[in-house]
Amino acid sequence: MQKYLSRHNFYTLLDTLISGGIRVVAPRMTAGIPLYGPLGESVEMVLDQLPRRSAKEAFFPVCEDIMSYEKEGQQVRLTDVEPASFPETVLVGVRPCDAAAIPVLDGVFSWDYKDEFFLERRRKTTVIGLACTSADDACFCTAVGLSPADTRGSDLFLTPLADGGYLCDVCSDKGEALVADTINLFSEPGSSTPLPLAAPSVPAFDLKKVKGWLDGHFEDPLWDGTALRCVGCGACAFVCPACHCFDIVDEGTEKSGKRRKSWDACGFWKFTHHASGHNPRDKQPKRYRNRIMHKFKYYDDKFGQTLCTGCGRCVRICPVGIDIAAIVTEINGMAIECTPAGGETRS
Amino acid sequence: MINTIDISHYGTVAESIRIEAARILGEGLVTAVVAYTAGRRAGSVQPAIITSAAEAERLTFTAASVNNLAVYLTKAKKDIPRSGRIGIVVKGCDLKALVGLMGESQLQREQLYLIGIPCAGVLASTVRPAEPLTAGNLAPKCRECDAQLPEGCDYVPEIDLPLPTPLESTYAAEIARLEGLTPAERWAYWKEQFAKCIKCYACRQVCPFCFCEQCLCDRNKPQMVDTTPRPAGNTAWHIVRAMHLAGRCAGCAECERVCPMDIPLNLLNRKMAKELKELFDYEAGFAVNEKGPLTMFMEKDDQSFIK
Numbered sequence A: 001m002q003k004y005l006s007r008h009n010f011y012t013l014l015d016t017l018i019s020g021g022i023r024v025v026a027p028r029m030t031a032g033i034p035l036y037g038p039l040g041e042s043v044e045m046v047l048d049q050l051p052r053r054s055a056k057e058a059f060f061p062v063c064e065d066i067m068s069y070e071k072e073g074q075q076v077r078l079t080d081v082e083p084a085s086f087p088e089t090v091l092v093g094v095r096p097c098d099a100a101a102i103p104v105l106d107g108v109f110s111w112d113y114k115d116e117f118f119l120e121r122r123r124k125t126t127v128i129g130l131a132c133t134s135a136d137d138a139c140f141c142t143a144v145g146l147s148p149a150d151t152r153g154s155d156l157f158l159t160p161l162a163d164g165g166y167l168c169d170v171c172s173d174k175g176e177a178l179v180a181d182t183i184n185l186f187s188e189p190g191s192s193t194p195l196p197l198a199a200p201s202v203p204a205f206d207l208k209k210v211k212g213w214l215d216g217h218f219e220d221p222l223w224d225g226t227a228l229r230c231v232g233c234g235a236c237a238f239v240c241p242a243c244h245c246f247d248i249v250d251e252g253t254e255k256s257g258k259r260r261k262s263w264d265a266c267g268f269w270k271f272t273h274h275a276s277g278h279n280p281r282d283k284q285p286k287r288y289r290n291r292i293m294h295k296f297k298y299y300d301d302k303f304g305q306t307l308c309t310g311c312g313r314c315v316r317i318c319p320v321g322i323d324i325a326a327i328v329t330e331i332n333g334m335a336i337e338c339t340p341a342g343g344e345t346r347s
Numbered sequence B: 001m002i003n004t005i006d007i008s009h010y011g012t013v014a015e016s017i018r019i020e021a022a023r024i025l026g027e028g029l030v031t032a033v034v035a036y037t038a039g040r041r042a043g044s045v046q047p048a049i050i051t052s053a054a055e056a057e058r059l060t061f062t063a064a065s066v067n068n069l070a071v072y073l074t075k076a077k078k079d080i081p082r083s084g085r086i087g088i089v090v091k092g093c094d095l096k097a098l099v100g101l102m103g104e105s106q107l108q109r110e111q112l113y114l115i116g117i118p119c120a121g122v123l124a125s126t127v128r129p130a131e132p133l134t135a136g137n138l139a140p141k142c143r144e145c146d147a148q149l150p151e152g153c154d155y156v157p158e159i160d161l162p163l164p165t166p167l168e169s170t171y172a173a174e175i176a177r178l179e180g181l182t183p184a185e186r187w188a189y190w191k192e193q194f195a196k197c198i199k200c201y202a203c204r205q206v207c208p209f210c211f212c213e214q215c216l217c218d219r220n221k222p223q224m225v226d227t228t229p230r231p232a233g234n235t236a237w238h239i240v241r242a243m244h245l246a247g248r249c250a251g252c253a254e255c256e257r258v259c260p261m262d263i264p265l266n267l268l269n270r271k272m273a274k275e276l277k278e279l280f281d282y283e284a285g286f287a288v289n290e291k292g293p294l295t296m297f298m299e300k301d302d303q304s305f306i307k
């Protein structure tokens, strides 16, 4: 189903939701940079820049309390954080690369252990995606099988039109319910044409072949060649919409405190440092190899999906210019070279 | 602000680096050269460690050659094999860091072959590496640079262009603005900035002076600093970072460049540098000092803080 939403009505929709007590989260300027955050009113929204951090934080915050403890004499009192208290949320202005990562994350958060913190936010959030009309040469959604108009992960999906309004695709029951509640703001699609979509320039990867190459190249000169210069920070993982590793720590005093969950990153030396002192990933290239393996092989092995949506954030922010699109392009090339002409690939 | 900065000599500089790197590797003077090569994206540049003369033709130098390569010579980067003498490309600000590392007995001059850059400035950020260099996107450190011609290098490409005259310091203006606030207002400013910190430690990992084999913030026996990106741990981290670099930071501003959350880290560094100048008449420069201002005592030191 498609509807028309004028620019004015789009902002009215958000203000209506906010005054109705719904938490509306959208990109907005925060101490000088665009980040997703709750809006006080719709005009705070900034739609012309990709937020520095991805939309994953709407479901998987940078840091959250999961429990608190208090000790009195011999008595210890534990108090759980109740996911039921999480607010109903509408997440707006989400780019296709951010939105598409959300269902990818469902895999790991609802696997053997059901992470109620993630899943309850997921149930309570309606995602309004937004098509991209510009891309830089760090963007490569089209290389990983997505596109600037991909609706995966969105409940409603907006495509900017020449008249400043939006064409609104209704992609799920949640989306349909939101439209039904505010139906007077929508009308039937008119004659205004969609603005030209962004066109990322990285040629498409053959993800099956890339995975096939990774299956056989845990040891390869590529890792030292590309990642010896990696400085081992958490920047690439933290800005990534799909990276989802976290750490759990207790913070507080002997008497009281909180158990907290916060983002972790495989680039850190500490990530696999055992209590014994042994570290199986004792060098930076081994840590970087894990980043590529997890995204293009392990996650595919386990959940049948790729853990990279081509948002390009890690490419833009890596302090030492490590470019995942360039590395996977190289792997893609090697994978195709080692495929016998006309033969079957390993996959 | 769109006044373009003249970096037309960078082409000649790049060519000279290629020739010199090939020569010193070919003659066996060095075993490796740490320099810059082009990346995939238009205009992008990345650090490279080359070990053969044939690889020298890949080297480049442009306004996107932002990295302080000195970090690769520190013991924090022990994965990088090192043997024999190493060649390294340095801008003046990078050289100040190397000199600081020599003062701290981390490196010896004889181990290095320094290729110095006659520098007119680099980009503040490499998010858009192909942008032409202007007063608007120039790294703030370059506006006030006193190190455009590094001293004491083994080789500096000769150029006949005058280097641009420094511009007004934006750091000094911002420090003056913050000094003019009440403590409560100043605290509110930093609280808002630190609230963005995600503890990615990119700032620490690129810093040539953050060579501790285990950072205090990574210790958990005992846990010295809260690890989570929350007000307590973030504030503690930023105080630890600023204080441990006071009198050591040479001003390459790599921490500020790499921060994905745009936290103005070099403002803290510049403020500390200003205090050290006022209190101990100390400034980071091109001469090796064995004792930094905070590791020695002199009778003329300001003691007014003892009440």
Ligand code: SF4
Residues within 6 Å of the ligand: A236, A239, A240, A241, A242, A243, A295, A307, A308, A309, A310, A311, A312, A313, A314, A315, A324
């Ligand atoms: S790996 Fe990089 S490009 Fe891919 S989704 Fe993550 S941040 Fe974006």
Ligand code: SF4
Residues within 6 Å of the ligand: A229, A230, A231, A232, A233, A234, A235, A236, A237, A267, A288, A317, A318, A319, A320, A321, A322, B202
């Ligand atoms: S690839 Fe870049 S951003 Fe990622 S850990 Fe290494 S240096 Fe940091």
Ligand code: SF4
Residues within 6 Å of the ligand: B091, B092, B093, B094, B119, B120, B121, B122, B139, B141, B142, B143, B145, B146, B147, B148
């Ligand atoms: S601070 Fe000076 S030496 Fe360093 S990059 Fe800028 S102009 Fe060059």
Ligand code: SF4
Residues within 6 Å of the ligand: B196, B197, B198, B199, B200, B201, B202, B203, B204, B258, B259, B260, B261, B262, B263, B265
């Ligand atoms: S680089 Fe920025 S976000 Fe990362 S730890 Fe440093 S200050 Fe925090």
